[in-house]
Amino acid sequence: MKKVRTRFAPSPTGYMHIGNLRTALYAYLVAKKDEGDFILRIEDTDQNRLVDGATDIIYNTLKECNLKHDEGPDVGGNYGPYIQSERMKAGIYKDYALRLVKNGNAHYCFCKEEDIEIQKQIANAKGESFLYKDPCKHLSLEQAQERVNNGEDYVIRQTINPVGTTTFDDEVYGSITVNNEDLDEMILLKSDGYPTYNFANVVDDHLMEISDVVRGNEYLSSTPKYNLLYEAFGWEKPRYIHCPPVMKNEHEKLSKRNGDASFQDLVVKGYLPEAILNYIALLGWAPSEDKEIYTLEELSKAFDVKRIGTSGAIFDIEKLKWMNGVYLRNMDEDKYYELVKPFIEKNVNPKYNYRDIAKALKDRVQLLTEVEEMVDFFNEVKEYSIDLYNNKKAKSDPKIAKKSLELAINALKDLNDWNNDAIFQTLADVANKNELKNITIMYPVQVALSGKDKTPGGATMISQILGKDETIKRLEKALEKLN
């Protein structure tokens, strides 16, 4: 069997959003499933839409996601991406376009862009569909050649015989047939000499021996035209794998405009690349086993094109958040610590034990960026309402809390072995002696120490981290507040 080769072929026109990333992921997985090659090719044939740094964003995003491509020009010992505009310098696209002109599958067109635009608007105004019927199609090759030689501006268009039908098989959507008369004779080579995406894409896919074309389903309707191109060249067609869209909501596809869907933004918000990748793999694809957490490597083994869905999937940030939490919880202790540490540092004095704080946080964090706010009380207890002492479960109210705090202070004052277990034992004994539930002592202590009704770690863990002096100080201060 032929070696599987896939490619991710984005245009460098901005940020990398989740839909793009997912397409890249699927292309990668299709290749790796069969130990094939994954290629990165930047399609920058539109000189007007280039965005500075966009190629770097794409390159770095794939790198961060560990979606390594297998070949490309040498860049400091690494594989860089293939850049279409650089390949063009060798004039390859024009040569191929001319080949089609020669064998009658393409023709020169001298029509003015503005004229076509006007015709289109008239048609739209009438509510008619617009398919450009190119008069230049009927020029003889000699006539056309002469005008070209005279320096007239021209483009090269695909020539399509408007009879019969064209059918292609998509691995996801099945067999699709269209009438050739509905096919647009698209421009292959623009007047600036650059190829259009439509053309460069086909030529490059062939030259790079791409076996499986993985892309979004917005290309479904133009695929017949691509196939006609393959036939015109006499090239073997690739397998097509069109992916369903990733939606922002019921009606809109995900767009980079709204920011929060871009990979970079998600990372900044505290999402882990592994979790993002894992989550998006499940948008539009479902494994055959009942499992959701996958490493990249597991994904490439489990991935199966046949299980890619056909309908759009809405991006649900809530589930990503949950999954991010799973990754954080399952993470190796040291790696986890390195990740949360910067967020603890921002709000917590280094005199407190970061390791202990990180540990208290571990299965409570879903987003790294939430950490700052969760630990801000270590430095200082912010102003809070004594209503916080009202807690049904603890059977606590400000009055009871006052009593609890007094008991806690008395007991803790004499405790010298200052650690979580000892503190817990001491307070539990106090509760027991006074025929109270543990929580009736613990909860008020927690509020007194933090000014919050929810904290990472319980009252005793916070006490340990704060140290005896600070703990007693805060308890006494809280007591004053209750007087």
Next chain:
RNA sequence: GGCCUGUUGGUGAAACGGUUAACACAUUGCCCUCUCAAGGCAACAUUCACGGGUUCGAAUCCCGUACAGGUCACCA
């Protein structure tokens, strides 16, 4: 508007003509518990957009309708 594609709970989804229509997120309740989480348990679609048809039997096959998305660029 023409053409192409899609439609299972709030969300992601499973089901390859015969199950009480999996599972996960979210939500709600209970348990555990020093708060919150985490973990455990349970509830949540009499029904698979709607209407016909085929079949002993349909979420699964066929037709139509509705709705949605894509496409119709010298953008990709």
